[in-house]
Amino acid sequence: MISKSTIDQVYEMARVEEVIGDFVNLKKSGSNFKGLSPFTDERTPSFMVSPVKQIWKDFSSGKGGNVVAFLMEHEHFTYPEAIKYLAKKYQIEVEETEQSDEQKEQANERESLYLVSEYAKEYYEGVLWNTEPGKAVGLSYFKERGFTEETIRLFGLGYGLDEWDAFTEQALEKGYQLDYLEKTGLTIVKDDPRNPGQKRKFDRFKGRVLFTIHSLSGRVLGFGGRILGNDKKAAKYLNSPESEIYHKSKVLYGIYFAKQAIAREDNCYLVEGYTDVIQMYQRGIRNVVASSGTALTPEQIRIISRLTKNITVLFDGDAAGLRASLRGVDLILEQGMNVRICTFPAGEDPDSFAKNNAYEDVVLYLEENSKDFIQFKTSLLAKEAANDPIKKADTIRDIVGSIAKVPDRIKREIYVQQCAAMMNISEEVLFNTLAQIGRKDFQEASKRRNQETKAFEVVRDTPAEARVDVQYELERKIIEILLLYGKEMEEFEDLVLKENEEGELVLEPERVEARVYEKIYLDLQEDEIELTHDHFKTIYYRLMEALNEKEDFQIAEFLHELDQQLVNDVSSILMEEEKYNLHNWERKDIYPKEKARTIAQLVSETILTLRCFLIKKRIHSLQQDTEEKTEDNSEVLEEIVHYLQLNKLLNNKLNRVLS
Incomplete structure (x- = not known):
């Protein structure tokens, strides 16, 4: 158990606005701060933080509390986990009283998965830096990629020995349970065909360099492993499987290191791979994350939206299937985000471009070559359509389909005007097409709602009139x-x-x-x-x-x-x-009496x-x-x-x- 003196010191040092500011983009509002709710999908800020009272309140979800309550709600920490996180952030030494065997057994499963994952990170880092195979294979690979020792340590990069169960045996020897090693995916357990009733244990990341995947708060969630050999049967990249602590669709690689820069720069660069993030970060571009090798999801976009409304997607210069990749960006538009696209010269990607160019040159290139998504898509597809009328018609429908995803009506109108000029077509036709898409979407949504309504009609009660208690x-x-x-x-x-x-x-x-x-x-x-x-x-x-x-x-x-x-x-x-300060009454010449x-x-x-x-x-x-x-x-x-x-x-x- 954590001592009371440590808990008191943590509460004394921790500042609610600083801690929440690591997760939510807060803006000054009188004596308070406000931002978008990290618990609901909203577009108008209803999340308030009071530095004076050291509390927060999310009016959209009804949640609220002190700094510890936020970490427990947002990061799903237990109370001790939240205290330890704050102690680490404010460099406070944690004093713990001795736990009995019974108390240790009662530690919840989630915390055990985190502990196993943290141990794995330390183990693989140790192999990388302290063993001959680690230095000869893993460390050499990272240095060949141009990563400095400081960067390798910062991102928690590691190496798994090319042995069947080196990690598993070491972890079991240290007292970690096989059940948790299996649930995190670090160890694969299978029936032994040669010995019925017996189990065989394998290291998932055998013979791979490892990229540690962190949560928004810096906890170890899982790993991405890249094989260095020429084994055609093995996947080039292998990720930790889904677990209670790791959900691929809700995680962005590099977000822990990028969150403050994203909020400060009011922009997030989105890349594809782990090395793209690391190389850009090392070059000085800190507001960069990757979607961990998966198609971008609404949950990932919402993580970014708490920090900024602006995303710049970086594509390889010779990215295959760029048109297919662009379809995924429509999802960002649906979330009300502002999207820009930047492609690199042929043969370059974010990793190589950042490695081969100075910081100033990279920044200048990104500024000069980032285009608004609709403008970029129109330009790209117009070239493909050329003089083919059928292709041109399909292209226009595709572009209008993207414009229809934009929630803001004014932006939609501006995009229609730009598209009409670039594709040499009347605005009226585009607006009519946009309206048809809107009606179709509305009819489909209404149909779904009606089906849902019918399913519940039998048990529906007439709602009682709300009465004030x-x-x-x-x-x-x-x-x-x-x-x-x-x-x-x-x-x-x-x-x-x-x-x-x-x-x-x-x-x-x-x-x-x-x-x-x-x-x-x-x-x-x-x-x-x-x-x-x-x-x-x-x-x-x-x-x-x-x-x-x-x-x-x-x-x-x-x-x-x-x-x-x-x-x-x-x-x-x-x-x-x-709550009423959110409406900014003073601007309306209304001054509530204090x-x-x-x-x-x-x-x-x-x-x-x-x-x-x-x-x-x-x-x-x-x-x-x-x-x-x-x-x-x-x-x-x-x-x-x-x-x-x-x-x-x-x-x-x-x-x-x-x-």
Whole structure:
């Protein structure tokens, strides 16, 4: 277990805006930061980060919390994993208390897969640098590719010995379980035909140079292995298989090293292979990733979209089937991204071009030769069509098909104008074709929706009208006030119920000075009011304890003492008002009144409203009693009258407070 002193130090050092900034492109918005949600596919930012409160809130998914909660949600870390990640980022030494054998056995499977993968990386690096075959074969290959020792170490490149089970035997000797070696794909286990009931174990990456595949946060997910021999039966490249921690369609090679540069440059270069990424990075082009040898997927595009809206796809100069490759780029357009294309001279690819040219020359080439995707595609296909009318018609339909993928209407119109000029065809024809594609897509979508609707018609219930839970909202407001202003000293107006000379009940005000949390506690105690919602009740008592015991109450410190569910609840309460900042009211000449200016009034109003609500609830309960009873109801009716008088007095008071 991680010691409390380490956890406290991590919370003290970690900055939520810095940590989340590694995963999401954040932009300043007043005293906060905002960006696109990393949890949903959205085009308008609804993700808010508060450096002052050290919390975040994603209004599109409802998730929120502190820095640890973000890592647990986004990276699927356990709590200890998140603490260790932050400790590593802020160079804090992790102190751990001794774990029992039982605790070690209880470590979850996911963490075990990560540990095995991390060990494999260290093992293969060790083979590369410390063994004769590693240096002679693996290291020589990487150096021939032009990679420096610093780059080789940075990217975690390695080598697997050309032996059947060298890695597997070493891992088992170190205490790693065969089950996890098999689940990560590092070891292949098969039945031994010569010994029935026995298993044979093989290293998947035997005799290959290895490229480590990292997650966005830098965890080892898997490996890509390239064979160096001339074995025609073996695949040239071999990747780790799908596992609980490695999903090829959701991973981009190099993203861990590129994420900050992508956000800073507001552009991402997309290449095909591992060596393209490494060579470009080494040359100084840091905002570059690869799709790990697979066709680009929506999940991969969404990873990039959190960091930038601009992608530049780099193609080899003599790339076979360039037209087929371009079809995959339509997917990027569908995600609302801006796409540019850059091809290299014949015989060159990103790897060779970066290796053979200076940084300034590479940057200049990319700037001068990157073309807008639609413009590039139109130019390319127009050459292919030449003077063939049939080919030209097919080409125009292909281009309009790509334009139809663009969600932005203004961009679509501009692309139509460009295409019309380049293909020498009227805009009207192109717009009509675009409309036909749109209608067809709409009809297909409607048909799918109707089929889905029919499938569920039998069990569908009429949705109940949403009702506001008044008590829930008032209890939530009490928690918010305590969090924001609990320690503030304010002058309050206490209300004392008395009879005047005419024998009528009246509320007489008395001025009293107290801290906000003391006032709320005493008012609720006096009326014997207890919060009814479990989470609020827990937070309320934890808050009262912290506010009473700690002279310098800090929200961030309070949060890290709560479990993650309560952290999410508190963050939602604190960040609720930030939702309205997303609309930038000031630009519309609307200036909401700050709550801090009228704290005493806010407290009084909230407590009075809760009292009125509970009185009305009590009146309703008493009225039901009178309906059910057949005997004398005079006492109950008298009590109802008393409550009605009190309710009227409190409402009059509320009107004065609100005026």
